[in-house]
Amino acid sequence: MKRLNVGLIGSGFMGRSHALAWRAAAATFPLPVTPHLALLADVDEATASRAAQGFGFARATGDWQALVDDPEVDLVDVTTPNILHAPMCQAVIRAKKPLYCEKPLAPDAATAFALAKEAEAAGVPTFVGFNYLRNPMTELARDIVQSGEIGEVWNFRGIHAEDYMTDPDGPWTWRLDPQGGAGVVADLGSHIVSLARYLVGPIERLSADLDTVIAERPTREGGRRAVEVDDQARALVRFAGGAKGTLEASWIATGRKMYQAVELTGSKGALVLNMERMNELKLYVTGRTPALDGWVEIPATPAHKDYAGFMPAPGHQLGFNDIKTIEVAEIVRSLCGQGQRPVPDFREAAEIQAVIDAMLMSARTGTWVSVDEVARVAGR
Amino acid sequence: MKRLNVGLIGSGFMGRSHALAWRAAAATFPLPVTPHLALLADVDEATASRAAQGFGFARATGDWQALVDDPEVDLVDVTTPNILHAPMCQAVIRAKKPLYCEKPLAPDAATAFALAKEAEAAGVPTFVGFNYLRNPMTELARDIVQSGEIGEVWNFRGIHAEDYMTDPDGPWTWRLDPQGGAGVVADLGSHIVSLARYLVGPIERLSADLDTVIAERPTREGGRRAVEVDDQARALVRFAGGAKGTLEASWIATGRKMYQAVELTGSKGALVLNMERMNELKLYVTGRTPALDGWVEIPATPAHKDYAGFMPAPGHQLGFNDIKTIEVAEIVRSLCGQGQRPVPDFREAAEIQAVIDAMLMSARTGTWVSVDEVARVAGR
Amino acid sequence: MKRLNVGLIGSGFMGRSHALAWRAAAATFPLPVTPHLALLADVDEATASRAAQGFGFARATGDWQALVDDPEVDLVDVTTPNILHAPMCQAVIRAKKPLYCEKPLAPDAATAFALAKEAEAAGVPTFVGFNYLRNPMTELARDIVQSGEIGEVWNFRGIHAEDYMTDPDGPWTWRLDPQGGAGVVADLGSHIVSLARYLVGPIERLSADLDTVIAERPTREGGRRAVEVDDQARALVRFAGGAKGTLEASWIATGRKMYQAVELTGSKGALVLNMERMNELKLYVTGRTPALDGWVEIPATPAHKDYAGFMPAPGHQLGFNDIKTIEVAEIVRSLCGQGQRPVPDFREAAEIQAVIDAMLMSARTGTWVSVDEVARVAGR
């Protein structure tokens, strides 16, 4: 069978997660081509070699540009720190290779739209890792909404809250670098925006409030440095389709480890998703016998998209890494013209970034902001 | 023992709930005086008599003013439709009798502050039925916050969502009458505002979005009538103490029956309350052994305020009506100078109404609004 | 309206719970007669008088026999320590008055059957306080089973576990007195047996294992006393109708406060009840669309028996004491020939006791025991 030779840049958390996913994809799903771990790049050859062995890559390099240019590499997968995404993506686009980049694509919408346009002009297929969309329960939520099962959507509540930045003595890190874009509104907020768009559609206008709670943090060098990005973000949103709702993101949500929670209320029903229990979806539909009326707790089973690839038994639980495997498999199918549903591309990532930018502008000005206007100014 | 002769106006849902509470209070708690169901008033004598017998009132009347003036009545309890609260309260204040009124006190903050001032000038003790504050788990939440157990409060999320207005063919009712004030933002939103103030303190500024989803409804007379009040309400809020957060209220939250849910995030912990399971509080506190770290599910037990009045066994569950009994007992104690904690009075109710008014103004103008300014204009 | 004059013996935990229930019943439900708190008896007049005032009884006495004989008393309600149930019940039967006794009725099945026969011979209506049967969710469970909604019942799992005896330094109490009957198998096990019979029907045979974990306890007098009754009990059971299952009871179930949990599995569905969340029932029914298949979480609402008596709003939660109010109201209706469903009488209590006795015998002999045989020997 034909191979898809994968070149991966970056061997950190997401690098390893991607490597596992590329390895597992073909053993999990019947795919038109088999991903092959061809080449791994990292900051230097030693680091790259060490990781390549563990991950099962055939070769390693300390020069990412060499990876991009390597004739054996069919697709480039970028999992480096955010600040490097843009230059690397540009290089890959120039090399006219399919491109898979971890989110967030860019520090602002202008950069993101520019990348999207470059890729489109070059005819390069692009994919961005908004992996939670690939949870079978998220896909089920989308199917439920699109089938009209819960009627017209009236309200959306989306929260992504974790607590990895709660400790005020936690050191200043690259996540806090304003060069890399916004704070939690970009880091976690972008997931909620991608979900909102996937489930309900485009956001038209919003009013946001962001705040920096921990004003400064110790640096690794021993001093202290002011924090310029947001720790918490909230917005009132209005969707183009008429629904309204709220968005929240926080990386100082003490006690919350993976609280990505969504509630959609419709005229005929409602649904709740919560990644703290990612193998469940709660559904309410009107019209049941009153005495037996209630929310249905639906467990993930082979009746849901992609689940059966992992196992035939219902309720046996997928994990976070499995979601990445689904994403990777969908990218492979998409490259072969067999894609079954939208994977966010650079344009979608830019639209998501426009919502983030609108939140930043709204918080700065204290006014409602039009997302379309922000996108237009950013060169949509 | 001395008696407290209660005059109750109104024998509907809340009337019955109050009657049960007045009867149960002295059997549940040791009280300095024993409430006695002296006189019940309703729209006509027949209705009042029928209810009086069931509820256990000694006498009945079809004339509420006569009840107010009755020399045997020590305290007047108002549970009529909202639109009647103001005139009745004024009469009671004039009669200089202690006054207990169901929420919402008035259709706007100006009326509420006027009532509060009249009562204060007359030296009349007032109480407003924001009963959820009396849930032992709410009191526990307040104790936790005030003890510093969860540190400085960083975020507040408060939602009160039910679905009793979801059906678009549900008839136009007095709840929708703009003369009576706002829609869900007043009906359920006021509960969340009272909780927010009780747990975190005054709200300083806010940006709100309200919408009317079901534009018109059938009238009982056979026609259709436009709906002028809000079905859904959301706000970004900033507390005077520095915390920020969101408020939501909806009476068209399909599937939700009693979703009054609050999450407080602090620098050292967090807590979650949800009236769908009103006998539980979830608490997270930092500093545990990492492998044993998690949220504690605290069940209501005799270790919590007022619970032991109902039974000595832990985890045996209080009900909605029991909360009303606690409220009534606290009012009795307060009248006797033995109150243990703040019961909302008319001034507090007016402050709550000022937040509602600010939400209405913000939604109308699309701007952030100062609650203090609104309160000032309303005659605080 | 006619009154039902209630004479209550005992003013402890259950005494107060009963008093509250008798007061609330007529205000909660339309009843053919109105319960009146006529006379309260306790160990001495002072104790009785104090309690009578709080509970709202008209009169008090230190002589329970006088209460039984009092011509004004229409019904006698016995809430004294278990060991006094039998002599008091006999006196009431002799006085030919309706009789309401807290469970357990007697220390063994022989005594219980003897009391039941005496009452039947005297034509005295009897009622025993297995209150959990009156939870609207328990009634819903019974309706579901009887309607065939979950098909033929294949398995029953019933657990009643609390932890009030967990502390080995907790003092020796009357609960441990072997004169009063068995240990937890009687105290909590009887609730599970009553539920099993109410939901599934008679138990035919069983194999049980009981153990005493805390071998001795300090006495209030300063010494130590051996514990002769069981702390934990488990049984394999076979129902006459063909279902099989397990029963468990424990009063040393560390961490469990009110874990009365039941799971019924049938050929077409299943249901789960758990008194830790007494306002919920979980129902599974086969035949749903696979992708939307799951357990329904049914909240208590006015669609369920008796709930609407307390409030018209769904999901607003009943409490433990409300269940007692339902029991009392059903007794009143039953006395007036308007009963809607079976309240356990002395005969039913004796049948339940026969299952307890069979568990004791099985544990002693290490063999399967026929419940019918035990009941026959006990004089059924």
Next chain:
Amino acid sequence: MKRLNVGLIGSGFMGRSHALAWRAAAATFPLPVTPHLALLADVDEATASRAAQGFGFARATGDWQALVDDPEVDLVDVTTPNILHAPMCQAVIRAKKPLYCEKPLAPDAATAFALAKEAEAAGVPTFVGFNYLRNPMTELARDIVQSGEIGEVWNFRGIHAEDYMTDPDGPWTWRLDPQGGAGVVADLGSHIVSLARYLVGPIERLSADLDTVIAERPTREGGRRAVEVDDQARALVRFAGGAKGTLEASWIATGRKMYQAVELTGSKGALVLNMERMNELKLYVTGRTPALDGWVEIPATPAHKDYAGFMPAPGHQLGFNDIKTIEVAEIVRSLCGQGQRPVPDFREAAEIQAVIDAMLMSARTGTWVSVDEVARVAGR
């Protein structure tokens, strides 16, 4: 780095699960040797070749004996239907190669002990796939018990209930073949026995009740065939260490998909595990402040064994297949003398089977049965 050449027999559900695990293990954990997918055997070469390509095996064969004898194969992994386990294992033992076999090892304890002894005599390392033991939350439970955190264990309740055999029109399958051993008591019951032994220790005596609910099933050939094995199983058990408890297994537990639930009650605390939510453990420990007392919901995080191999972020969820990866990695470490904890070997599998056999005997005879006696007779 050195390789461990794996020969896998069987490419069904468990075959694929094993293949994925062997591929993922070295990319997930630092291992002393790297597993290499050397050779895959299935019923014929075509089937084997097709699967080999998807799974990533270097070679394929239709002859399992050839795989066993292949000089390149270092370890043989058996995932065939149960009935083939014994002959294949014997061949591998004769070839003196490390051996990893899916559970259940054998249809009865006699066969299992015989295999264990053969392997021990030959010095062959053996491993059996009781994978749930490797869930980090299971390991946490064991650590908690062994550290004394919950004190002396008083009670164990273990249930493994699924519903894959509920439909009476589901066809007769190999699972029902009495030649392959018992019914659900072996298929799912063995998991609960392995957990009971892992967490609490050996079971000494038991009284069991098994039943066949669906008496006959359609065959694929069009007729009907009687079912001779059990559909439901329950037992009262006594552990050698003094704890008592219950075991249950059912494959007709309508509505349950993966209800493997365990509750351990100890003198100082308790814990609950439920594979329906496999990333959580609930822990109760005595001695907390009464008002803050409750169960702690512990989410799986990098603080728990093996979790960090998959990702550095807490609460991000492992899946069923990840547990298999942990098992495989532990086997690799164990082969290299670096094992960190007991993986069940053939002797442990035989001990588990002895409990199953004792349950069958108890159910047949209606008596309590000594597990030691059964094991002795089976040739322990």
